[in-house]
Amino acid sequence: MMNQTPIPVVVNGAAGKMGREVVKAVAQAADMTLVGAIDRNPEYNGTDAGELAGLGEPLEVPITDQLEPMLAFAAQERQPGVMVDFTHPSTVYDNIRSAIAYGIRPVVGTTGLSPDQIQDLAEFADKASTGCLIIPNFSIGMVLLQQAAIQASQYFDHVEIIELHHNQKADAPSGTAIQTAQMLTEMGKTYNPAVVEETEKLPGARGGLAEEGIRIHSIRLPGLIAHQEVIFGAAGQIYTLRHDTSDRACYMPGVLLAIRKVLQLKSLVYGLEKIL
Known part of the structure; x- marks a missing residue:
């Protein structure tokens, strides 16, 4: 080279x-x-x-x-x-x-x-x-998080995604969060089966609804760079995957x-x- x-x-x-x-x-x-x-x-x-x-x-x-x-x-x-x-x-x-x-x-x-x-x-x-x-996200750590999320999805039926970015980001949800949700939907299952009829007292309080029942929540604040959590839930346990960026x-x-x-x-x- x-x-x-x-x-x-x-x-x-x-x-x-x-x-x-x-x-x-x-x-x-x-x-x-x-x-x-x-x-x-x-x-x-x-x-x-x-x-x-x-x-x-x-x-x-x-x-x-x-x-x-x-x-x-x-x-x-x-x-x-x-x-x-x-x-x-x-x-x-x-x-x-x-x-x-x-x-x-x-x-x-x-x-x-x-x-x-x-x-x-x-x-x-x-x-x-x-x-x-x-490339929605160039971080190797995010690729590893997404791979771990795919593995976890085989064992958990309930999952939500939270993405946090600086307040100068123009689009929401982030491309990375959308990509993560898409990867989970490719596993061929529907997530978050309803156990109660939900009512949003404030529109959007439950986040955006992606395919197969996955909710994505976007936070925009100064001081943040780029962060994402994928939270899986089951009876008696929570499994959280998180990636934080501290330097571009x-x-x-x-x-x-x-x-x-x-x-x-x-x-x-x-x-x-x-x-x-």
Whole structure:
């Protein structure tokens, strides 16, 4: 790998908290090179991406708000390029389609895509024979939590999910919580059989109802980063699985792995566990 041409990487959402971590991680990876940094916030237009990320030295990659020209520039590199996207649910679908159209492989951490949008993107990636990774959560610890939840679901019929995030997160519930619920529903059972007719005195008090009877509760507070609990209940016992994030750097090994793996793909893959 060290003797190969470095992987050209474009970071979309480069001025955000996750984007800055990605810029730093890519700049420090020997087999990658940052060729572009995009952010829609006009405050950072023209700012050096390396200095903004706290590297202490410029990378000579100024932040721009022009996505498509940057994708076109990256497409001219000798090695196939990758776009890492940590932007906003309202723009991520169009960002992914644009990247694929230019032959740039998307690695997406932005959540909020609907199942229909993901299916449409999968068909578009298939037609273009272009790899695309959509990863609701890049943490290895979260993958392990989800695997433990799947194992526990064989023995528990009652489960609820609580996800806690900072109050700047735009979508609820989190993509990770939705993915966790989907994994549990794939076990082929219905959860939380009713034992009483419930009445919500406040709408939403029991959380959002996902498939197969699974409830998801979302909390948004300053001071939080990203946290999730999966709580199983049975007569006389509670089994709680919890994952806490204390530093966004914990996601970077997963991001770098995804950048390397997406070059080997010809279609869309959903979930970090699929590439581990």
